[in-house]
Amino acid sequence: MGLERYHGVGILGFNSPEWFITDIAAILAGGFAVGIYTTNSPEACQYVAENCHANILVVENHKQLQKILQVEDKLPHLKAIIQYKDVLKEKRPNLYTWAEFMAMGSDVPDTQLDSIIASQRPNQCCTLIYTSGTTGQPKGVMLSHDNLTWTAYATGLHVRLTDANVAQESVVSYLPLSHIAAQMVDIWLTMRVGGATYFAQPDALKGTLINTLREVRPTAFMGVPRVWEKMQEKLKSAGAKSSTVRRKVATWAKGVGLQTNLSKMKGGSTAPASLNYRLAKKLVFRKVRKALGLDRCTKCYTGAAPIAKETLEFFLSLDMPVYELYGMSESTGPHTISLPDAFYLTSCGKVISGCETKIFSPDEEGIGEVCFWGRHVFMGYLNMPDKTEEALDAEGWLHSGDLGKQNTDGFLFITGRIKELIITAGGENIPPVPIEDAVKEAVPLISNAMLIGDKRKFLSMLLTIKCQVNADTGEPEDELTEEAVEQCRKLGSTATRVSQIARGRDNVIDTAIQEGIKRVNDKAVSNAQRIQKWIVLERDFSIPGGELGPTMKLKRPVVLKMYKEQIDNIYKEMVTPKLEPGNGGRHTNFSPVEVLL
Structure with a gap:
């Protein structure tokens, strides 16, 4: 050819x-x-x-x-x-x-x-991974033979994958293979240990993934945060339909599971499991794992985007620790990985053997740019020498563009991304993800939250509501999810559609959202970090809609462009709204949605 x-x-x-x-x-x-x-x-x-x-x-x-x-x-x-x-x-x-x-x-x-x-030769390029282009034209990440083979070898040792001569590992391939995470897990790591890769249906992320998992029963599973969140929603929805007795048993078991696993995480007792734990495992934990197709899975991982602490705690309470890993295309995938005997909630784990981490130019809290060094670091960007020079310094350190810190035990915590940092008109630097996660945790009805405020006088937020997704197109629909409908009923709302809630059409939901945001604002370290206004959009973010990337990561520049009119309307008030003492950021003279009506 x-x-x-x-x-x-x-x-x-x-x-x-x-x-x-x-x-x-x-x-x-x-x-x-x-x-x-x-x-x-x-x-x-x-x-x-x-x-x-x-x-x-x-x-x-x-x-x-x-x-x-x-x-x-x-x-x-x-x-x-x-x-x-x-x-x-x-x-x-x-x-x-x-x-x-x-x-x-x-x-x-x-x-x-x-x-x-x-x-x-080992140092020659063999694979190109194109970045998803969330902040400009995609860049071709050049990976060498050695990048791929060494990273697969080192990662396999780090996470203790079993060689096929002993027992065969199995994975389900469903995340885009154009992404380094899927390539490393599905192709190179599995090949390295003689594992088996099973292929999901093309509509896996539209609902059929669970069927494949139940059929395959993989020993290792990698899910982006949105996949784990969807599983969490399904389990909560199923639990809400259970009898009163079953719900009480499940609540008790989750309490036991959370405390047991938090104790393990903190280096607690290694004595035989308590009677309560063994009973909870028999009555609840095993059944949940089987329902998800993860009853054989000893390695559940999440990566490619930040995951909420609440989601991690939910699965931890079901005796299903989801271990965070962190890396990027430019590091051939993983750089730090959590392990069963070395994990900490909200941490991305410890560095892989043979690699090094450096926090560049840390502030008084120890937060700085996370830099990588090792044989997993890429060759450069194809035909982009200027971009390569920005990413790789003279000593070979890869500058990730992520902000983070390490604790004394070597656990890495990612606190934000330099390019995503919101710098207000007052000059305060605000990482958006922790605030967005806090809002989603405070208001379970919320599907996506995006903080706005770069070069603005105050913070605002775009919110979307959890809704059904079209199984054929992946487009968000107007109908609420079962969990969202249940939430509405508990709050006293009869809403069953997003259109009944968006743009301030449901006072009950508006009040609930405002109360949740007030709780988040009450914990803010400064007034500048309080959310002053918010709006509920008419539709959820999605891959087909363009707001989310292939791994469900929020494409902030795209959202800013798509919803420019709504955002501009929020900031039409020329004077920064004054906060009433204790009002959590609510406006003195008008509601958070009045600016759009």
């Missing part, structure tokens, strides 16, 4: 055996394996394909093929397109089915491939 050395092989499709085969084949054939997000527009696909000089593009189906055909004339390096699922709806030059592609290899002698493999 004419693949040239150091040219890209783009893969545009959902996780599948063909994805894996293409990725590894591209590397062995001397090209770059390049994942492309299935949610990308034709123009975004064009950018990635052109940036890596892609000779070959492998697409899943007709839908993804159409994206490439729309921009094909703008891809001068493209020589062939392969579609690996469904029947081709049209015949075109240099367009092949998967079967045709596989058949072509039968005429290529092994010696030709062997010579290319023999010429490769």
